[in-house]
Amino acid sequence: MKKTLDEHAERFSEAASTYDDEQDSAAYCMCVRDVVTHAAPTSRDTVLDLGTGTGAIAFELTSTADRVIGRDISTGMLEQAQTKANVEHVENISFAEGRFREPNIDSDTDIDIITSNFAMHHLSDDEKRDAIAVISSLEPRRFVLGDVMFFGSPNPEEPFYDPSVDDPATVGTLVDALTDAGFAITDVEFVHEQAGVLVAEQ
Numbered sequence: 001m002k003k004t005l006d007e008h009a010e011r012f013s014e015a016a017s018t019y020d021d022e023q024d025s026a027a028y029c030m031c032v033r034d035v036v037t038h039a040a041p042t043s044r045d046t047v048l049d050l051g052t053g054t055g056a057i058a059f060e061l062t063s064t065a066d067r068v069i070g071r072d073i074s075t076g077m078l079e080q081a082q083t084k085a086n087v088e089h090v091e092n093i094s095f096a097e098g099r100f101r102e103p104n105i106d107s108d109t110d111i112d113i114i115t116s117n118f119a120m121h122h123l124s125d126d127e128k129r130d131a132i133a134v135i136s137s138l139e140p141r142r143f144v145l146g147d148v149m150f151f152g153s154p155n156p157e158e159p160f161y162d163p164s165v166d167d168p169a170t171v172g173t174l175v176d177a178l179t180d181a182g183f184a185i186t187d188v189e190f191v192h193e194q195a196g197v198l199v200a201e202q
C-alpha cells in the first residue's frame with residue numbers, strides 16, 4: 001500500500017463532497033455498469049460492497065437485492081452515502097466502517113454476493129491476496145471486482161492511475177489470488193488496457 005489506511009481515508013474524506021460529480025471517465029462508468037450487471041442479485045440476496053465510497057455500486061443494487069451493506073474506511077465518503085440513503089428513502093441499505101481485510105460483518109449475517117469497484121487497487125498485491133482470502137471466507141457465491149488492473153504493460157507516457165497512491169495488480173496476479181482462494185473465474189470484462197471487471201464464483 002502506497003499510503004496508510006488513515007492517509008487513504010483522509011484523502012477520500014477530503015474529496016467526498018465532490019466525488020460523485022467527478023466520476024465521469026468512460027472506464028469508471030463502464031466498470032460500474034459491468035459490476036452491477038454481473039452482480040445480478042436476486043430479491044433474496046444480501047450484497048456486501050467493499051470500498052463502497054458514496055455507494056455508486058451499492059445504490060444500483062438496492063432495487064433487486066434484499067439488502068445491501070456498504071463498507072469503507074473513509075468517514076466522509078460514508079457520510080455522503082448515508083445522506084443519499086436518507087434523502088432518497090432507501091431502506092434496504094446500510095453503511096459502516098469496514099475494510100477489505102476486516103469487513104466488520106456479524107458472524108450471523110450471510111453474504112451472498114460481494115462487489116467492489118475502483119477500491120482494491122489501493123492495496124499492495126500481498127494485501128490484495130489477504131483481502132481476497134477474507135472475501136472467500138465470507139462464502140459469497142459470487143465476487144465481482146471492478147478495478148484498475150493491467151491487461152498489458154502500463155504505459156508510462158499515459159498513466160491511467162496515480163503511482164503515488166495507487167498500486168494496481170496485473171490481471172494474472174488477481175486471477176491467481178482468486179483461484180488460490182477457491183474461486184473460479186467465470187467472466188472477464190476488458191474495459192481498458194488498465195481497467196476491467198473480474199467475475200469470480202465459488
Ligand SMILES: C[S@@+](CC[C@H](N)C(=O)[O-])C[C@H]1O[C@@H](n2cnc3c(N)ncnc32)[C@H](O)[C@@H]1O
Binds near residue numbers: 012100119
Ligand atoms: C475510488 S473510491 C471508489 C468508491 C466506489 N466503490 C465507486 O465505485 O465509486 C475508493 C474507495 O475505497 C476506499 N478504500 C480504500 N482503501 C480501502 C480499504 N482498505 N478498505 C475499505 N475501503 C477502502 C476509499 O475510502 C474510497 O472510498
